[in-house]
Amino acid sequence: MSLALTPAERHALRRAVALLDLDGARFAASVALGALGLASAVGLAAVAAWMIARASQTPEVVALGVAPVAVRLFGISRSVLRYCERLASHDTALRGMSALRTRVYEILAEARTDTVAGLRRGEVLARVGADVDAVGDLVVRSLLPLAVAVVLGLGTSLGVALVYAPAGLILAACLLLSGVAGPLLTIRSARAAELARQQHSTELAATVMNVLDGADELRVSGRMPHTMADLARLESHLASTRDRAARPAALAAVMDGVAMGLAVLGNMVVGAQAVSDGRLAPVWLAVVVLVPLSAFEASAALGPASVQLVASAGAAVRLVALIEDAEVGAATAPAPQPLPTVGAAGPKLRARDLAVGWPGGEVVATGISLDLVPGRRLAVVGPSGVGKTTLLLTLAGLLEPLGGELTLDGVPPWAAERAEAAGRISLTAEDAHVFDTTVLENLRVADGTLTPERAEDLLRRSGLGDWLAHLPAGLSTRLGANATTVSGGERRRLLLARALAAPAPLMLLDEPGEHLDAATADLLVGDLLGAGTAQAPGSPGGDSESAAPSRGILLVTHRLSGLAAADEVLILGRPDDAPPGSPATITRRGTHADLAADDPEYRWSLEQEQDTHV
Template identity: 70%
Template structure:
């Protein structure tokens, strides 16, 4: 392995193999079954050669002994043992891939938010999908063929040497030629092709995700054809990379065939004089010449195994890099603190002179003061890119405040136990995922014990009662993962119903009306603000009493908000709260706010 891999690749493979948590007993059983299966092929070749050569001398049938029975035994045992080897090796590999994916997800879930957010979705998809599969293929397509080839090659050379030592020496010299020289000569080209393939595959995954999730928007903007042309170009480059990777495999096969031919000729060269001198039985000459034809079956798999080793090493480097960066960010975090019990009125989220921004990046907004408690309804508005989403992530405890103070029940949510924060504060992003399952199970993502009657009530509160009534299977109707079976308003309201299903008493929502038409967006925002109204008072508003803070760029539907915070920039520095107050107060006292609302209404 040291001849074909770099030190970094060897280290990554060792770490990745550890993360696979392979069952050594199952792995040993698969190596044993594979070795016995290939040994059966060699034994079948040897017995068949002896039987044919001996039968050509026309002896008495009894002289053939048990050879016909041995032929049947080896012929039947080979596929049976091969099947057993496949069962054991694939079971071991699949268990290992499950363990690796679990470890990867666990590391990402426990890491800082900026570690995950800094990855493209195509990168994540490629690493938890194809890269994990490539590391798991180490067992079946790389390590197993190598171990089996080593065991069977040594055993066959020893067996032939017992019959005729010079022939055993010839076989022992030719097997390494096919098993080491050929694959080693192709590894460099295979690595270059694999690097190109990995790069193009990641780009391909990212582009496919863009088309799958944003195909409608791209078509409306007239960019779908351009993106599809780029996708076709990526696929062409990926196909060319696969073609380049196939050439080393062909070269390895040619070297394997050459070595096998040399072994046969060499056995003939040392065997014929031995037969002539009487030191070797003519029948055994046939055995020593024909056995290499079966023995080289083991080395024929080493070319693809070496290519797979390079592919798996590249995948291991990427996975280990991701795992180690996630673990490093987790190790840098202080020990999780416990939140204080919520007061009688429910949890309280307080920000004072808060500054927000991504770790390592500039501060995007500062000087933010707010207080969110059950029954309180706040809205944060401002132009795109002003830092509204970064503010929400900070309020949810996912990003560390850059300055100022942020407390939840008197304790900073950043660094607190995430389960405790999530039990009191829920965040629903504008691009929250709709899962490829039923409507009911999509709601149970937020709370696993939601009953059918509760789900129906939640959907009716979100304005989806008529939609639910029209579904062919009701709550059991499947919803595609990209929500292609839902209209934009229906998707947003389904996410609203999921947010309402969450038991957390404080709710943070990012752009709930994004990508909707103006009327639908305003109705949805109004529904959200009414949903956070107190259960009693406030004119009898039908709410659940939870605290609601939503981010939006539209102002028209904020009449139900108790306070509106307007973020903006007065210069080139970070954004600040330039205006705040109720919607009615801002309409009457702020000309810019009133003008923006009038423009929205005229556009509608």
């Protein structure tokens, strides 16, 4: 069946199956158990046919010999062996899927960040989730049925040939028709429908993630009806492609039935002639005619197996493309440079005339100069889409600058040893993932040695003291996938607690007050910037040291009210005389007080926030 695949699909399947790291002995045991289980069904049919025919010739039960016992043996062993085959095959496939998923994560972790960061969130989810599952399904739903069908077909044809050779040849020919011609016929028509279905599934996953993450923004902008209409069209296309993908399996089932009928009729004709000529005992005529009814049970699974082969090939192509892109990026990247020993003043992040943007894309912001050291507080403000998040990703070493100079203790952060860089600078993105595990383990993402006592303290500092007190199992409470069991504000505070748990002395934060009400967001930002501890009970600043003097903080925010304690505020935007589409730059910078006093635009924005809050 693999001959019907394209060269790219065959290459991707070989690579993906190799990454499954299948245990050959376990797979061979699964094939043996599956073949023996179906052989029991064939043996049951053969012995039962012989026994019925023999019983019609003699009334003596003794003449039947051990046939009744064999019927019971084959009847029981069929179910037992089938159950054992399911256990062995699924264990083999699940082990392989775990190995493949682990290897994919390892490859992506070693790759350049933009390899994954350039993908939409739904695409990443589909590739490391559904596509890995589809490759794993290849073992149970395609390779195993094919191997079992080959073993059983050869064994059954040989067994019937020992009884009467022409009958064995007819059975073998009909099994080939069902097991080769049928799948080859279905595999070509299944590819277009299945690959289209997978493409729509990826688009559907990406669209759903966009709706879930940006529902509020879509409603405010009035784009929610249009987005939901697009989602409905995708679902409609997905349903239609699923229907088309099911037709080849139905066609294979029809061909299987036709081949089985031809085998029964052919053996009946040649067997009756052999009985008439005295070359075959009458009792064996029932055997050669009825055995094909069970022999085709294995070939009946080859139609769905060919459809699964196409589905797994499409998943393997996308998965291997991602893996090879990551490997190429890792191979072309310079060797990681060790960071020098940190001095008494701590690490220093330095940017001079920095230009940022996505690799291969245009510069979105340029002319950025700043210094971040322990104890220094910087805030970057600007309109949405101006490049603030891209700037943070670049400062954290996740994206390579498109110009200018950027160093962490004299070494470019994107070229530094990752473990060393992570120990000196941390980034908490606005859409950072919350894992489907306990509260404590979500915080331990930043620090694996985090104790429950310190975790509780960090949650209280982040304003989640009351929330923690009402959790049914405290820190052991399990959160839903991506924090579906908590509100947007609670999710943001949980991410803040994780950021505070990181041991890095330099912290980069993207919109820490997002999804919080204005007053709470200002309190939170003020506490991060070291505004003091005179906060309301239970607020982020209560009895805290979340903004310890030894930690340097650079945060991105769209609100100005909480920036009084910032050492410097950098306003990222485009000059009034800049042409449309030109890169953003630092238009103004200074302390919050100076900007409020001397910059009319800054002062007006601040007054609007205060009026809105009042």
